Amino acid sequence: MTSNRPPILEVRGLRKSFGHLEVLRGIDLEVLPQELVFIIGPSGSGKSTLLRCCNRLEEPTGGSISIDGVDLMARSTDINAMRRRIGMVFQSFNLYPHMSALGNVALALRRVLGRKRTEAEALALAALARVGLAEKANAYPAELSGGQQQRVAIARALALGPKIMLFDEPTSALDPELVGSVLKVMRELKAGGMTMLVVSHEMRFARDAADRVIFMDHGLIVEEGTPEQIFSGPREVRTQAFIAEIAR
Amino acid sequence: MQALLQQFFDFAIMARALPLLLTGLGQTLVLCLVVIPLGLIGGLLVALTSLARSRAVRWSAAAAIDFFRAIPPLVLLIFVYAGLPFAGIRLSPLAAVAIAFLLNNSSYYGEIYRAGIESVGHGQWDAARSTGLKARQALIYVVLPQAVRNVLPDLISNTVEVVKLTSLASVVALPELLYSADMARSITFNTSPIVLAAGIYLVMLWPIVRLVSRLERRIAS
Amino acid sequence: MDAWSRFLDAFFKWQLIERYLPAILDGMAVTVEIAAAVVITGILLGLVLAILRAFRILPLSALIVIFADMLRALPPLVLVLLVYFGLPSVGINLPSFAVLWLVLSCVLAAFAEEIFWAGILSIPKGQWEAARSTGIGFVSTLAYIVLPQAVRLTVAPLTNRTLAIAKNTALGMVIGVSEILSQATTGQSFAGNATPLTMGAIAYVILFIPVVVLGRWLETRFAWRRA
Ligand SMILES: Nc1ncnc2c1ncn2[C@@H]1O[C@H](COP(=O)(O)OP(=O)(O)OP(=O)(O)O)[C@@H](O)[C@H]1O
Ligand SMILES: [Mg+2]
Numbered sequence: 001m002t003s004n005r006p007p008i009l010e011v012r013g014l015r016k017s018f019g020h021l022e023v024l025r026g027i028d029l030e031v032l033p034q035e036l037v038f039i040i041g042p043s044g045s046g047k048s049t050l051l052r053c054c055n056r057l058e059e060p061t062g063g064s065i066s067i068d069g070v071d072l073m074a075r076s077t078d079i080n081a082m083r084r085r086i087g088m089v090f091q092s093f094n095l096y097p098h099m100s101a102l103g104n105v106a107l108a109l110r111r112v113l114g115r116k117r118t119e120a121e122a123l124a125l126a127a128l129a130r131v132g133l134a135e136k137a138n139a140y141p142a143e144l145s146g147g148q149q150q151r152v153a154i155a156r157a158l159a160l161g162p163k164i165m166l167f168d169e170p171t172s173a174l175d176p177e178l179v180g181s182v183l184k185v186m187r188e189l190k191a192g193g194m195t196m197l198v199v200s201h202e203m204r205f206a207r208d209a210a211d212r213v214i215f216m217d218h219g220l221i222v223e224e225g226t227p228e229q230i231f232s233g234p235r236e237v238r239t240q241a242f243i244a245e246i247a248r
Numbered sequence: 249m250q251a252l253l254q255q256f257f258d259f260a261i262m263a264r265a266l267p268l269l270l271t272g273l274g275q276t277l278v279l280c281l282v283v284i285p286l287g288l289i290g291g292l293l294v295a296l297t298s299l300a301r302s303r304a305v306r307w308s309a310a311a312a313i314d315f316f317r318a319i320p321p322l323v324l325l326i327f328v329y330a331g332l333p334f335a336g337i338r339l340s341p342l343a344a345v346a347i348a349f350l351l352n353n354s355s356y357y358g359e360i361y362r363a364g365i366e367s368v369g370h371g372q373w374d375a376a377r378s379t380g381l382k383a384r385q386a387l388i389y390v391v392l393p394q395a396v397r398n399v400l401p402d403l404i405s406n407t408v409e410v411v412k413l414t415s416l417a418s419v420v421a422l423p424e425l426l427y428s429a430d431m432a433r434s435i436t437f438n439t440s441p442i443v444l445a446a447g448i449y450l451v452m453l454w455p456i457v458r459l460v461s462r463l464e465r466r467i468a469s
Numbered sequence: 470m471d472a473w474s475r476f477l478d479a480f481f482k483w484q485l486i487e488r489y490l491p492a493i494l495d496g497m498a499v500t501v502e503i504a505a506a507v508v509i510t511g512i513l514l515g516l517v518l519a520i521l522r523a524f525r526i527l528p529l530s531a532l533i534v535i536f537a538d539m540l541r542a543l544p545p546l547v548l549v550l551l552v553y554f555g556l557p558s559v560g561i562n563l564p565s566f567a568v569l570w571l572v573l574s575c576v577l578a579a580f581a582e583e584i585f586w587a588g589i590l591s592i593p594k595g596q597w598e599a600a601r602s603t604g605i606g607f608v609s610t611l612a613y614i615v616l617p618q619a620v621r622l623t624v625a626p627l628t629n630r631t632l633a634i635a636k637n638t639a640l641g642m643v644i645g646v647s648e649i650l651s652q653a654t655t656g657q658s659f660a661g662n663a664t665p666l667t668m669g670a671i672a673y674v675i676l677f678i679p680v681v682v683l684g685r686w687l688e689t690r691f692a693w694r695r696a
Contacts, residue, residue: 055602080604080605080606081604082604083601083602083604084603084604086602087602088598088599088603090595090598090599092595094593094595094599096599096600096614096618098617098618098621107600107603107605107613107614108603108604111605111609111613112603112604153599156599156603157602157603160603160604251558251559251560252559255555255558255559310685314681314682314685315674315678317632317677317681318674318676318677318678319636319670319674319677320636320637320638320639320650320673321636322642322650323650323653323669323673324670326650326653326654326666327663327666327667327670330654330657330663331480331663331667332663334480334662334663335479335480335663363688408541408542409633412542412544413544414544415544415546416544416546419546419642419643426544426546426547426550429547430550433550433554437558439551439555439558442547442550442551442554443551443555445547446543446547446548446551449542449543449544450539450542453542453543454538454539454542456542457538457541457542458538461538461583464587465587465590
């Protein structure tokens with residue numbers, strides 16, 4: 001990406017510790033508009049923590065984060081207003097089990113954006129249509145397959161019109177035959193110009209959808225490059241070992 | 249403020265009432281030693297009855313349990329203590345309390361055991377029976393230990409309720425802790441003895457209440 | 470047959486049933502009124518306390534825990550006597566039914582708080598995070614996501630606990646609230662016969678058995694704790 005527009009997400013010197021455990025040890029990262037950045041790394045390297053810091057579900061210990069030029073850490077920033085511009089999709093879906101698919105998507109529209117019920121439901125239905133689930137609007141999460149639940153979760157984030165979407169292993173909890181449906185939706189989002197930061201183990205998806213791949217280990221970015229560079233010719237020993245490990 | 253302290257926290261009166269309250273505490277403990285084992289054993293029998301093969305037996309057990317759960321324990325106690333003499337059955341306060349609470353507590357303990365036994369999967373019975381254990385042996389050695397562990401917080405918390413229940417014995421003039429405290433109150437015209445009794449109950453039961461909360465939380469998570 | 474008729478005479482004497490029925494019915498009305506008042510205030514107060522505790526403000530949470538622990542550890546009769554005999558001597562005069570209502574409401578609130586709190590804690594962290602990540606604030610998350618789910622999990626234990634505490638309205642006899650048991654024991658000593666006591670017991674069964682059955686049904690329906 002050779003855009004010279006300012007980045008949507010800008011992370012500088014990000015640190016995070018849990019007690020004595022230093023999980024992030026100075027992360028610098030930019031995600032440009034419409035870019036899809038893919039993060040890989042061993043378990044415990046801090047990938048989820050990085051994503052969760054980006055909407056302050058985790059409070060960073062140090063460093064700065066800005067979204068679309070707004071400093072996320074500033075006192076004057078309304079974090080809830082910012083969060084709706086940062087879509088987040090979790091590994092375990094986290095749908096609200098007591099609400100229909102439509103209810104799940106409409107809730108924040110009503111309670112955060114203050115839309116009227118009919119308006120919120122129309123927007124929610126449109127978001128569900130984008131993930132191919134308009135006909136499941138009245139189904140409850142328990143009545144949906146894992147893949148469908150995850151697509152509802154994507155619609156829930158999408159409906160708020162986010163500037164960027166964060167995906168934390170969105171397909172890891174899915175049966176193999178359901179993974180494709182979620183990846184298809186993510187590809188469509190990418191094609192539609194969404195800015196995305198994705199933690200995942202789906203290397204095939206990374207190869208053909210990612211603009212850039214980042215390898216993290218022990219709370220640091222070890223190496224970054226195009227998918228081609230990282231998967232076929234990694235420079236760092238740790239990256240080589242990790243790629244060899246997952247290629248088996 | 250002064251009046252409040254004097255009425256509720258008169259330490260001189262508390263000190264004078266203490267020996268009487270300690271005798272009462274002794275009676276309360278005796279009562280517990282009678283009532284808790286009776287309830288635990290009665291409850292087990294009730295649970296086994298309510299899991300019986302015959303539907304008629306199961307339903308009559310459920311009906312009896314529900315009946316005794318619908319009646320306040322104090323009503324049961326007064327019925328046994330003041331009502332039965334009209335049928336020529338005259339009981340000491342202790343015997344009346346033991347009988348009334350046996351009926352009440354067996355129903356509660358019984359429901360807890362039943363839930364516990366039901367929580368142990370049928371596979372455990374099958375496994376035990378397939379190794380040649382008789383039904384009774386399977387129950388005692390395989391199912392009950394797991395059942396009790398699964399509902400331990402409920403068993404303990406019900407036991408706290410049973411200890412609290414013993415205070416009702418004061419109504420039939422059994423000189424346990426609360427009865428002694430109320431007697432001291434009526435002699436001194438001061439509420440401090442009851443505050444002291446409350447303190448004694450707290451010392452006995454607060455740690456257990458805390459423990460149960462912790463246990464429940466651990467099981468829930 | 471002689472024993473049988475003597476038994477009937479002691480426990481089911483027809484003239485006495487007729488004579489004491491109005492008093493027992495009055496008692497039932499009083500019991501229902503106090504029990505209903507206790508259930509409403511007790512459960513509401515318990516819910517408010519559990520919600521306050523969810524804010525995790527340390528001193529406040531500590532106070533709530535102390536309140537809930539003490540009221541769960543003390544026998545209700547101790548509390549009833551404490552308030553009934555204690556308050557007048559410091560210049561607060563409450564009628565005895567109000568004492569009963571106050572004490573039982575607090576006891577129910579203590580148990581309800583614990584049950585609601587356990588329900589709130591049982592909601593997975595992911596539910597909070599999903600809501601917060603869409604910009605929904607703490608209070609709205611509690612109101613729309615956490616409490617609706619928590620309350621479902623609490624209905625069965627709450628019903629059983631509420632019944633247990635509603636039955637404590639019988640303690641009113643000790644301080645002269647004219648509820649069922651008072652009426653029954655008064656009748657028994659006037660008539661020199663156990664029939665009013667039998668009537669009292671039956672009155673309780675009529676009032677509370679529906680709740681017992683409801684609790685049993687809810688327990689099988691929402692058997693969550695031992696899932
Ligand atoms: N809330 C927390 N409290 C304490 N330690 C935590 C917490 N969250 C994460 N950690 C620790 O931080 C480290 C990084 O965790 P993180 O979840 O970010 O790793 P990850 O790269 O996402 O791993 P995975 O691939 O297994 O999901 C781990 O050692 C983890 O144990
Ligand atoms: Mg992770």
